[in-house]
Amino acid sequence: MNDVLPLLLLYCLHRFNGERSLSAVYHLLSGKKSAQTLQDSKWFQLEHLFGVGKDISMHELEQTVHELVAKEWLIPVAERSYTLTKRGIEQLEQWLPSARFFNHLNGFLYHSVDALFWYRLSLVVQTISNIIHKRPFEPIHRHEATLAWVKRYLFSQKRSISELAQALYQELHALFSSLPEEEATIATLRFTSFERIGWTNEQLSLFLQKDPLYIQLTFQHILHYMMKRAEREPLAFPILHDFVKDLVSPVSLTLSAQKTYEWLCKGKTIEEIAHIRGLKRSTIEDHIVEIAANVHEFSIEPFVDSKTKQRVLEEAKRLKTRQLKKIRDAVGDHVSYFEIRLVLAKVGEIGAS
């Protein structure tokens, strides 16, 4: 599989359905923490790809689009927006089965913490492996917070180092056994042990004859899979559970939206919050849309009456669109953009779950 970027791009553009530009793809993959990008990822059900391609540049995306247009898999529909042609869709469907990394990728939940999980895990493995073989070593990460964490973790252990090694080995073995051979190989070779410094993505891609981007996404997919199992099955994976438990917060909001949420919970109105925080009304509205999209139990009732909500939903369905302008033209301009966005944010959530 050597066409990972084209696949990724076709996949995103297909979901965006010509309603977002190439920049939206870029912001999604780079994990831009803006209200717009966060909502887009919900609406178009692309949350799992949020922030999974931080190294992909706008330039690379443009170049790939150019190639795909030349192949007639994509056609431009508006300024920098594209939809898939019939051949493009066929190609995407043909590729999808080989892209196993879509299975467990969960960028929305893990993109900002998967690196920390990996730092902890790989540093613990390196430390244990070297202690058991009585070798002095240099930590493979220079991340001070992780160094301190690992030190604390190892000192807090009541069991011996060989018991810990045995137990961690069993957890990893159980997890890797549930993965295809290739994925277990990638995961194993990325580790640093007493006798071997871990391989880079580049080296794995040479070894397995795969696109480096494929290796990178597959590795993230493996990490996300491990984190999910560790999070949900503390009894089966007690050690890995220790590694993730403080990393994953139940709700993912931008810091500023988090503050707005706290004021809302205290019963403040939009105006009051804007005043208290010295922000524009529109900024607070952005936050509320973000909260609506992310917090399951958050009700939009106080901001949109149920009749308006119904109307917006009907029109969105009838027009098969999520473009605000089109919907507003249909429902009439007594309905504000804020109300439309709120409704769509909630629907996005329903659609995704």
Next chain:
Amino acid sequence: MHLEQLLEKTFGYRSFRLGQKEIIEDVVSGRDVLAMLPTGGGKSLCYQLPGYILSGSVLIVSPLVSLMEDQVQQLRKRGEKRVIALNSFLPDDLKKAALANLRRFRFIYASPEILQSPNWLHALKKVGISLFVVDEAHCISQWGHDFRPDFLRLGEIRKQLGHPPCLALTATATPEVVNDVVETLQLTNVRKHIYPVDRPNIAIKVECVPSVDEKLERLFHYVKTLQGPGIIYVSSRQWAEAIARKLQTEGIEHVAYYHGGMDPEQRMLVQQQFLCDQLQIVCCTNAFGMGVNKENIRYVIHFHLPGQMEAYVQEIGRAGRDGKNSIAILLYTHGDEDMVQSLIEAELLSEEQIRLFVEHMTFSHIELSLQRLRTMLGFSDIQWRMLQYMFEKERASASAPEEMKVNIFQMTEERRRWKRNKLQQMRAWLFCSSCRREQIVSYFDQHLAQKPEKCCDICGFPLDEYGLKRHDQTAWTFCGWEEELKRMFF
């Protein structure tokens, strides 16, 4: 206890290397010291050993976070626990703990920007610093090859810390840079220990080839026939990747590339693989090398010429730290200097950038964070550092905006001339017909006491001694992930 006994007890070395003992004696007696030791000459020992003699903490200012971290790791690996690196990456809880009890650290490494913070400065004042060390001190001088404007304030900071004795360390400084360092750090009654820059165990060869294709052929030839490990220096990130790929396609194994654009984890993996002899060759930009303490590097090949002699001497100095014979080869094709020249130009500020920046800083009513402004006007790291330095200087002398623009532009022009001149000197060295080693030492205003037998291509030396001797690498074979996973834990 004698210094030698302490050396053996704490560091496990039997004897001092050239100059170390004399420098340490002066440092311990409380003198200001400026020491220039050849690359790989064991500079860090000159403050680490005094750290076990002096009563207070040793503060070490270092220009690069990665360099700092490397040294901290090396100390920790030796068993020293009372060491900390203060930089902006330090996590909050550790920061708090350190601030509360900084005195407990024997060695405190700090970046210059940390020393700008009143909190840290206050904490350091309370510690009682017994030795103020400036590593890579040539960074102080704007005529040093790696100028860091942040370093200029170190003199002032030292004063605020109660004027502790100072040790300034560098490997490559011309006499003008040495004078700058002494003046800026306000070293009084300074003892200068200037040791030869020459590294007699590194033979020097320059080879001119007519085309880039032939240059690649020569590179393949050397890489296939020379005893490794080796480093190949190129001028850009793209070249580092391209050369690594080409070598791999040639069937050469254990090659990787390294440059500043890679993500930190991948960079660290490559560095560690090289240190552990898992890799034989690293193709890299000048981002690789500082802080890489590898003893057995047998060759350094320059696929592109560096912009100045100081950089060249630093880079070839990574070879042969174990004292064994090593070789430095520079491959040159006509026109290479143009590429270096354009890299130099790209690092300098353009007239347009200066105009926009000054106008924005003086006229604009829009509050923009400096970071935003920087991105908007598209400054590189080096440009930004330089611009801030010049702007501060102008603002201090209260120049009017027009005047400011003209002055900054003039300063930039002066830098351009200076850099061109440096490149010109480098180029002249390539084409000189007298001993290359003699030329290098006279560039640093020194004399060559004794010519080694294997000196340079002008003096002539046989290459066969540097040829591939043995394949001592036991080939690692992959026996499946289960086997590999088991090996790690049992």
